[in-house]
Amino acid sequence: MIVFAKKTFTLTGKVNRWSEFDAGAAWASLAFQAEILALSTHGMGGFDDARAYEVAGLDKADYVAIAAIAVGKRGDTSALPPELAAKEIPTGRKPLQQIAFELSSKPDQKETSDDHSA
Numbered sequence: 361m362i363v364f365a366k367k368t369f370t371l372t373g374k375v376n377r378w379s380e381f382d383a384g385a386a387w388a389s390l391a392f393q394a395e396i397l398a399l400s401t402h403g404m405g406g407f408d409d410a411r412a413y414e415v416a417g418l419d420k421a422d423y424v425a426i427a428a429i430a431v432g433k434r435g436d437t438s439a440l441p442p443e444l445a446a447k448e449i450p451t452g453r454k455p456l457q458q459i460a461f462e463l464s465s466k467p468d469q470k471e472t473s474d475d476h477s478a
């Protein structure tokens with residue numbers, strides 16, 4: 361499925377500058393609910409943007425196509441080729457001190473293995 365954010369409020373027509381934040385929260389809720397239902401999800405930024413608007417019948421002027429999400433039953437890792445099976449391990453998480461801080465202090469800027477820009 362594709363997550364879209366609607367750029368304006370339906371009721372007033374005014375710009376909703378929180379729409380992408382809300383769409384992100386909705387996707388997180390979907391991921392949590394999927395886990396409750398024993399399903400797995402995988403968010404992807406790499407998808408055919410133009411095709412997403414076409415298939416959904418939505419206008420780029422009104423909506424932002426944010427991410428693609430795969431939902432399904434987790435398969436058996438042993439069925440994967442070795443190079444993919446090797447990736448099926450939990451990835452690192454930044455320690456809390458690096459992502460949450462009081463205004464009087466600064467976050468520790470050291471990079472960890474969860475940098476997706478590589």
Ligand SMILES: Cc1cc2nc3c(=O)[nH]c(=O)nc-3n(C[C@H](O)[C@H](O)[C@H](O)COP(=O)(O)O)c2cc1C
Nearest residue numbers: 401402403404405406407427449450451452474476
């Ligand atoms: C902004 C962003 C874009 C991503 N795009 C893709 C993608 O296009 N294809 C893909 O296979 N994984 C993509 N991922 C990675 C997966 O969604 C997932 O984060 C990754 O497999 C690590 O999962 P884990 O941190 O739960 O272990 C993206 C992750 C982020 C944060």
